[in-house]
Amino acid sequence: MSVRESTSTRLEVDLANGGDTGILPVAPPVRRRRTSVGARVEIAVLVGPALIVFLGFVIFPVVMAAYYGFFSWQGYGPPTDFVGFRNYITILQDPTFQEALTHNGIIVVLSLVLQGPVAILLALLLNRKLRGQSLIRVLIFVPYVISEVVVGTGWSLMLQSNGAVNGLLEKVGLGSFSQDWLSNPDIAIWTLMVIITWKYVGFAVILFLAGLQGIPEELPEAAAIDGASFWQIQRHITLPLLAPTLRIWAFLSIIGALQLFDLVYIIWGQYISSTAGTSTMATYLVANGRNAGNYGYGNAVAVVLFLISLIVALIYQRFVLSRDTEGAITDKGTK
Amino acid sequence: MTALTTPAVALPPAKPPAPIKTSRRWGTPVAYVVAVLVIGLMLAPVLFIIIGGFRTNAQITTDPSGLPSVWNIGNYLDVLTGGTFWRLVGNSLIAGLATTLGVVLLGLMASYVLARYTFRGRGILYAMFAAGLMFPMTVAITPLYLVVKNLGLMNSLGGVILPQIAFALPTTIIILVPFLKAIPDEIQEAAFIDGCSRLGFFWRMIVPLAMPGVITVGILAFIASWNSYLLPLFILNNDAVFTLPLGVQSFASQYSVDTAKVLAFTSLSMIPALVFFALFERRIVGGLTGAVKG
Numbered sequence: 001m002s003v004r005e006s007t008s009t010r011l012e013v014d015l016a017n018g019g020d021t022g023i024l025p026v027a028p029p030v031r032r033r034r035t036s037v038g039a040r041v042e043i044a045v046l047v048g049p050a051l052i053v054f055l056g057f058v059i060f061p062v063v064m065a066a067y068y069g070f071f072s073w074q075g076y077g078p079p080t081d082f083v084g085f086r087n088y089i090t091i092l093q094d095p096t097f098q099e100a101l102t103h104n105g106i107i108v109v110l111s112l113v114l115q116g117p118v119a120i121l122l123a124l125l126l127n128r129k130l131r132g133q134s135l136i137r138v139l140i141f142v143p144y145v146i147s148e149v150v151v152g153t154g155w156s157l158m159l160q161s162n163g164a165v166n167g168l169l170e171k172v173g174l175g176s177f178s179q180d181w182l183s184n185p186d187i188a189i190w191t192l193m194v195i196i197t198w199k200y201v202g203f204a205v206i207l208f209l210a211g212l213q214g215i216p217e218e219l220p221e222a223a224a225i226d227g228a229s230f231w232q233i234q235r236h237i238t239l240p241l242l243a244p245t246l247r248i249w250a251f252l253s254i255i256g257a258l259q260l261f262d263l264v265y266i267i268w269g270q271y272i273s274s275t276a277g278t279s280t281m282a283t284y285l286v287a288n289g290r291n292a293g294n295y296g297y298g299n300a301v302a303v304v305l306f307l308i309s310l311i312v313a314l315i316y317q318r319f320v321l322s323r324d325t326e327g328a329i330t331d332k333g334t335k
Numbered sequence: 336m337t338a339l340t341t342p343a344v345a346l347p348p349a350k351p352p353a354p355i356k357t358s359r360r361w362g363t364p365v366a367y368v369v370a371v372l373v374i375g376l377m378l379a380p381v382l383f384i385i386i387g388g389f390r391t392n393a394q395i396t397t398d399p400s401g402l403p404s405v406w407n408i409g410n411y412l413d414v415l416t417g418g419t420f421w422r423l424v425g426n427s428l429i430a431g432l433a434t435t436l437g438v439v440l441l442g443l444m445a446s447y448v449l450a451r452y453t454f455r456g457r458g459i460l461y462a463m464f465a466a467g468l469m470f471p472m473t474v475a476i477t478p479l480y481l482v483v484k485n486l487g488l489m490n491s492l493g494g495v496i497l498p499q500i501a502f503a504l505p506t507t508i509i510i511l512v513p514f515l516k517a518i519p520d521e522i523q524e525a526a527f528i529d530g531c532s533r534l535g536f537f538w539r540m541i542v543p544l545a546m547p548g549v550i551t552v553g554i555l556a557f558i559a560s561w562n563s564y565l566l567p568l569f570i571l572n573n574d575a576v577f578t579l580p581l582g583v584q585s586f587a588s589q590y591s592v593d594t595a596k597v598l599a600f601t602s603l604s605m606i607p608a609l610v611f612f613a614l615f616e617r618r619i620v621g622g623l624t625g626a627v628k629g
Contacts, residue, residue: 042533043448047460050445050504053437054467057501061478062470068478075481122373125366138616139374142381145612147562149580150605153587154384157594164383167399202377259471262564266584282473289477290569298477306474313469 062306065299073296087300096274097301100284101308103277106189107196108257112250114197119204120246124234126205127212137209141202148199152266155195156182182267188276195263200256204249211245212238247320254316258309261286281305381605388599395594410599420603422575423582427561427607430492430499430578434560435553437500442507443549447541449508450515451523461512467505472498472565480569494570495578499563503556514548515541554615561608579604 069087071079091097126136143151158164159181166178181191219241220233228236261282268278279287285305289298387395388410390403414420449461472479479498488494518541526536542549564580571577577585583604587597 039452039454039533043452043454046444046448046537050441050464050508051460053441053497053501054464054504057479057482057498058467058470058475058504059463061475061482064478064481065475122369125369128363128366134616136370136374138613140377141612141616142609143377145558145608146381146605147564147580147583147608149562149564149583150384150601151380153583153597153601154380157387157598158380158383162396162399164387164400167401171400198377198380255471259473261473266564285473286476290480295477295481302474302477306470309471310469 065302065306067299068296069300069303071296072294074293075295079296081296083296087297088304090297091301091304096279096288097281097284099274099277100279100281103189104258104260104280107193107260107280108254110193111196111200111253111257114193115201115204115253116246116250118197119201119208119249120239120242122201122205123208123212124238127209137206140205143199144202146199148262149266151195151199152263156267159191183272183276185275185277188268188278192264192267192278195267196257196260199263200253204253207245207249208242211242215241251313251316251321254312255309258312259305281308381602384598384605385602388595388602390595390598392593392595410596411603413596414600414603419582419586420600423577423579423604424607426492426576427579430495430567431557431560433492433496434499434503435557437496438503438507438556439549439553441500442504442511442552443542443545444537445504446508446511446515447537450512451518451541461508464505464508467502468509472502476565476569479566483570488570490571490573490576492576492578495560495563495567498566499556499560503559506555507552510552511545511548514545518544550615554611558608558611561611579607 068079070082070084072081072083072087073079122140126133126140160166161178161180165181166175169175169178179187182188215238219237223233223237259282260280264278264280264283265286268276268283274284274287281301282305285298285301288294289301292298383400386403389406389408390401391407394401394404445464449457449464483489483494483498486494488497522540522544523536526540527533531539562580563578567578567581571581574585583601586600590596590600
């Protein structure tokens with residue numbers, strides 16, 4: 001009974017609303033091809049709020065950044081002083097920006113080189129049956145969960161010239177190694193890399209462990225039966241099967257390194273970072289944009305930063321991630 | 336996930352199991368040693384912050400890397416009894432909870448439409464939300480600041496909450512859409528046959544069935560909001576509305592001479608995130624895995 005009732009009321013509603021679905025009498029509502037007016041209203045009500053917030057706070061600001069970037073503008077009133085590409089020319093010719101870009105490049109490469117192998121080794125070791133495995137995972141992930149401000153404050157206290165790191169070196173008799181870790185321009189970027197590795201390697205380990213768990217146990221077992229050693233199995237079976245996860249991690253890591261801001265800004269502040277050799281494009285953006293009152297210029301920097309990330313992302317997508325769509329053994333089924 | 340269900344009982348012949356077992360036994364002690372070492376390295380800085388809070392400034396100056404000679408809880412008590420810390424926690428909680436609620440609600444509604452309605456423009460809509468992943472907040476921060484200023488939301492938590500919701504939507508939608516797509520059509524048909532409207536179906540069936548995904552997404556949004564720094568730095572200039580990260584930073588510069596107190600303040604401020612993480616660790620890790628596998 002209820003079948004008849006519900007379909008007939010639905011039909012009536014549809015007809016009352018303009019009835020462009022009146023032709024399909026008893027078809028189940030899910031499978032309908034055309035969208036009825038009622039459904040349109042539902043769609044609007046359900047997507048509307050998310051769409052408004054997203055357009056207003058993500059898309060609109062991004063578009064405006066591109067627009068403001070063509071003006072010399074201090075943020076008061078509407079921008080009127082159109083300067084064309086002059087902001088962009090200034091940025092690209094500014095040695096401070098070029099330095100920041102170089103630092104970003106170094107950070108991108110070193111993040112991959114330092115975190116990748118360490119995380120793979122850790123994930124391979126932790127993927128074996130261990131007691132307290134879940135506790136180990138939680139603890140490795142701890143630095144990732146702590147906020148950048150806490151990490152930055154804690155590390156900068158430890159690394160001060162009279163801080164705990166130098167104190168510890170002195171105690172174990174390596175006092176000659178103590179350094180001005182934060183302000184010596186030869187060392188500062190390495191200090192930054194140590195902190196970055198410490199903070200983000202847990203994330204990589206967790207991703208890799210998840211990837212490893214997706215590898216069917218039969219493959220390494222079969223190889224073991226054929227007499228392959230543990231490391232041979234890892235090298236020739238596990239790693240190739242882990243490759244899609246590795247590629248995605250590398251992608252996230254590269255993008256994150258290009259947009260690095262919080263840690264540098266908190267530890268080195270807005271002025272010291274460039275003399276210590278740790279400034280990044282994002283700290284340059286904030287220092288020369290808002291802090292200097294040049295909103296037009298700051299937006300142009302944001303556009304450059306975005307375009308660089310986009311180009312890198314597209315190249316990566318084209319040459320590295322595209323391998324994943326060419327049919328690996330794993331993951332095809334789950335997509 | 337599939338690894339759990341694969342049968343590990345394929346050992347009829349006598350020879351094969353031996354090499355597997357030996358290789359596992361050989362590796363285990365090494366794995367433990369490495370694990371302990373790594374955990375030591377990971378936790379040392381955290382312990383330094385926590386233990387440092389129990390020392391006095393004099394101790395820290397004379398021996399920066401030592402243990403407290405007398406465990407002194409004065410710094411912690413000072414922070415906990417002062418109003419600043421609790422006000423910051425309150426602000427961070429409000430911002431975090433409102434962001435989470437907003438992201439979950441808006442994200443779930445939009446994902447429901449994207450997953451279960453067929454209409455023209457659906458692909459474009461999904462692609463647009465997904466493209467949001469390409470725009471980090473750093474890029475849009477100055478215009479975002481102007482938008483918030485024009486809305487009169489400067490120095491109010493609302494000015495932080497709304498943009499955070501917007502920037503969390505892409506991840507949320509990307510995680511939730513496959514989740515909602517996986518709910519079988521039969522359930523929906525059965526509900527409709529029993530006279531359930533589409534919106535009723537959303538509240539009574541989709542929301543409960545999507546709970547695991549919703550929790551993952553909510554936790555990610557909460558932690559991101561709890562730790563967020565750049566946006567509050569631009570929007571909040573007034574102590575009264577500072578969130579925890581801004582508060583920690585301003586405390587650290589204000590009391591830069593009083594290292595022990597800064598350490599106590601810093602370690603107290605990481606406790607909520609750590610507790611939260613410990614409670615929901617499985618969900619978070621599961622969510623990240625799901626997000627990566629697409």
